[in-house]
Amino acid sequence: MSIASTPPPAFRRSAPLAHARTHLRPVPDARTWGEVGPLPAVVSEALPVPTLDGTVDYANFDHAASTPALVSVKAAVDSALRTYSSVHRGNGWASRVTSSWYEQARAEVRAFVGAREGDEVVFTRNSTDSFNLLARCLPRDTHVFVFETEHHAALLPWAPKRTHRLPVPGSVGDAAVLLRTALREHPGRHKLVVLAGASNVTGEIWPIRELAAIARRGGARVVLDAAQYAPHRPVDLDDLGVDYLVLSGHKLYAPFGAGVLAGRADWLDAAAPYLAGGGATKAVTTRGVVWQDGAARHEAGSPNVIGAVALAAACHSLRSHAEAIEAHEAALGKRLLDGLAAIDGVETYSLFAADHERVAVATFTVDGVESSLVSAALSAEHGIGVRDGKFCAHLCVDALLDDPYAAASTTAVRASVGLATTAEHVDRLLAAVAELAEHGPRAEYVEGPQGWAPVNDPRALDVARPW
Numbered sequence: 009m010s011i012a013s014t015p016p017p018a019f020r021r022s023a024p025l026a027h028a029r030t031h032l033r034p035v036p037d038a039r040t041w042g043e044v045g046p047l048p049a050v051v052s053e054a055l056p057v058p059t060l061d062g063t064v065d066y067a068n069f070d071h072a073a074s075t076p077a078l079v080s081v082k083a084a085v086d087s088a089l090r091t092y093s094s095v096h097r098g099n100g101w102a103s104r105v106t107s108s109w110y111e112q113a114r115a116e117v118r119a120f121v122g123a124r125e126g127d128e129v130v131f132t133r134n135s136t137d138s139f140n141l142l143a144r145c146l147p148r149d150t151h152v153f154v155f156e157t158e159h160h161a162a163l164l165p166w167a168p169k170r171t172h173r174l175p176v177p178g179s180v181g182d183a184a185v186l187l188r189t190a191l192r193e194h195p196g197r198h199k200l201v202v203l204a205g206a207s208n209v210t211g212e213i214w215p216i217r218e219l220a221a222i223a224r225r226g227g228a229r230v231v232l233d234a235a236q237y238a239p240h241r242p243v244d245l246d247d248l249g250v251d252y253l254v255l256s257g258h259k260l261y262a263p264f265g266a267g268v269l270a271g272r273a274d275w276l277d278a279a280a281p282y283l284a285g286g287g288a289t290k291a292v293t294t295r296g297v298v299w300q301d302g303a304a305r306h307e308a309g310s311p312n313v314i315g316a317v318a319l320a321a322a323c324h325s326l327r328s329h330a331e332a333i334e335a336h337e338a339a340l341g342k343r344l345l346d347g348l349a350a351i352d353g354v355e356t357y358s359l360f361a362a363d364h365e366r367v368a369v370a371t372f373t374v375d376g377v378e379s380s381l382v383s384a385a386l387s388a389e390h391g392i393g394v395r396d397g398k399f400c401a402h403l404c405v406d407a408l409l410d411d412p413y414a415a416a417s418t419t420a421v422r423a424s425v426g427l428a429t430t431a432e433h434v435d436r437l438l439a440a441v442a443e444l445a446e447h448g449p450r451a452e453y454v455e456g457p458q459g460w461a462p463v464n465d466p467r468a469l470d471v472a473r474p475w
């Protein structure tokens with residue numbers, strides 16, 4: 009890897025890893041959690057990755073960005089590929105089978121999100137696409153209310169003139185007051201409240217039902233950003249009291265390019281099609297176009313049936329293993345958060361409170377070590393994958409880091425647990441972070457345009473192409 013030579017190497021290791029590990033209690037490395045059954049397998053289990061001095065099993069702490077595929081998802085895709093053909097465009101046997109699977113996939117997703125009678129389930133590319141689709145479908149005079157903590161996908165697609173940004177709340181009560189007040193101050197005919205299910209920065213679960221009830225009383229509809237929530241908790245439009253929901257397949261162990269917008273049909277049917285083209289039309293004459301209603305109205309062009317099948321397979325597996333997944337993530341998440349909080353020189357971050365319910369995500373900084381250097385060292389020296397930066401939630405991270413204890417950090421490190429994470433990975437991460445906090449990295453690093461990287465990095469990226 010060529011890195012422009014900029015500042016001189018700043019960090020050098022001074023203690024062996026084994027030493028830093030000794031204070032950790034061993035934990036069982038279970039793939040089965042008590043009575044709740046086995047976890048669904050991912051295709052990347054025991055993935056060997058190079059480090060500066062050998063090869064280790066990849067410790068994946070980047071599930072909040074993208075998840076590996078489930079084995080069941082890959083099997084469903086392989087099977088669908090055998091008969092893959094056009095969707096809703098042909099009468100050949102393979103076309104009919106493929107078309108049927110596309111609609112069966114929609115039905116599976118419909119069940120997964122607890123769609124009500126009359127709700128639409130539209131396949132999109134991802135959550136960003138789903139939010140942009142909904143933004144295009146809002147009645148013209150809609151006022152949108154969105155907390156500054158939101159991911160950019162949920163924060164940015166709305167017309168600026170009628171978007172009301174609510175400041176980062178300091179507590180659940182604060183969030184309720186901010187929302188209630190804002191809705192009262194803007195009495196409009198059409199209102200939409202954007203809520204996160206779980207923060208992609210802190211993992212904290214938002215008080216969805218409580219805020220949705222406030223929204224309803226204030227005459228607003230609610231769209232739930234379930235991108236970080238659906239992989240960890242059951243979602244149900246009706247039970248949660250929300251009108252729309254968005255999610256991404258690649259965060260749900262189905263990385264084949266499909267996402268979803270589900271919810272009330274009326275605004276979707278009244279809006280112009282998201283894309284103009286084949287599949288979205290009932291009739292085209294020289295005098296004009298009659299557009300479809302329902303999901304087809306916003307799914308012009310040949311749809312991503314493989315993505316839809318993958319997403320449906322993931323929904324099916326996650327529903328079948330929900331208890332085991334929750335037990336796995338609760339155990340590893342607690343160990344991760346408690347372990348990080350106990351390391352001198354490490355700060356962890358919360359919007360609401362340290363003991364607020366959350367999915368297994370921890371965002372932290374290490375005193376005196378830039379976040380990009382932390383993630384580079386975790387990767388190069390320990391085979392650990394985390395994310396550093398502001399996680400496409402700049403306003404949220406800026407607010408969290410504006411803290412006297414956060415020293416000079418302007419970015420943070422995020423470790424997110426999922427099905428590819430094991431107890432050994434958590435222990436390895438904690439030991440590595442403790443070592444970084446105490447001694448800095450083992451190797452020498454330089455900062456280049458892509459962030460920090462080891463000097464003379466021996467890890468070759470010329471891995472054989474998969475095609």
Ligand SMILES: Cc1ncc(COP(=O)(O)O)c(C=O)c1O
Binds near residue numbers: 072137204400
């Ligand atoms: C909470 C949240 N919402 C939306 C998105 C956007 O998802 P996608 O990149 O799949 O469009 C993300 C992605 O990180 C997210 O974490």
